[in-house]
Amino acid sequence: MNQNKEKKYCSNCGEEVSKEDKFCSQCGVPVSKVKSDSKKADKEKIEFTKPKSSTKKNSSDLDKNIKSISPVKVFYFTFALIVVGLIIIYSAGVFDSPAISSGNQNLSNDPHRGVDLQYLQRINQLEEEIKKQPDNNKLLELAHLLNDSGFKDKAIEKYLTYLKTNPNDADVLVDLGVCYYEQGKNEDALRYMKEALKYQTKHQIAHLNIGIVLLASNKHDEAIEWWKKAVEINPNSEIGKRAQELIKSH
Numbered sequence: 737m738n739q740n741k742e743k744k745y746c747s748n749c750g751e752e753v754s755k756e757d758k759f760c761s762q763c764g765v766p767v768s769k770v771k772s773d774s775k776k777a778d779k780e781k782i783e784f785t786k787p788k789s790s791t792k793k794n795s796s797d798l799d800k801n802i803k804s805i806s807p808v809k810v811f812y813f814t815f816a817l818i819v820v821g822l823i824i825i826y827s828a829g830v831f832d833s834p835a836i837s838s839g840n841q842n843l844s845n846d847p848h849r850g851v852d853l854q855y856l857q858r859i860n861q862l863e864e865e866i867k868k869q870p871d872n873n874k875l876l877e878l879a880h881l882l883n884d885s886g887f888k889d890k891a892i893e894k895y896l897t898y899l900k901t902n903p904n905d906a907d908v909l910v911d912l913g914v915c916y917y918e919q920g921k922n923e924d925a926l927r928y929m930k931e932a933l934k935y936q937t938k939h940q941i942a943h944l945n946i947g948i949v950l951l952a953s954n955k956h957d958e959a960i961e962w963w964k965k966a967v968e969i970n971p972n973s974e975i976g977k978r979a980q981e982l983i984k985s986h
Contacts, residue, residue: 906936
């Protein structure tokens, strides 16, 4: 007997069949579909499913997602980010003009801090007392309170009244200039601030403020010169340091 006689197996159930059989005796599959190579039969019978490449799938999905993003959407998204950024910068005060300082160094340098109820009570009290008996000290206090509370017109009126009897008060002249500056009257502001220097040549706040008013008047180079003078007077003071910051930032 030929030991190497070819054997056949059913491709469906694996049962050995003879060459003469037309159908598999085990499952009834036609013998014509039976494979003649047992190794091939076993190979085809036992077939493993290979996992699909997740990398290719993810890459394909990513490409589809990228292609699905409209250029118009990208443009509007970018534009929205720019707008939000500008709003944040503006809110932070990057584009604000330099704040001007009061000539009276004992008072707050913020002229926009709002009206305080106690200020209003004191303002009314001072006005009544001055009507009954004029007093320059109370008049000056009243002018400062009006200035700090935002009542610029009334503050100017009181400062001018005070200066009639105290024309050489450099601090008051500077404060008067501040009021005019905050009303947009830069020429009047410069006039009174420079007049203050006639009585106090090294008035550091006057030099600082004159530079700020000049900058607001689009006179950049002149503003820098006045700030340099302010630094020369006293570079270590708060006003001197602020002048140096303005020089660097402008």
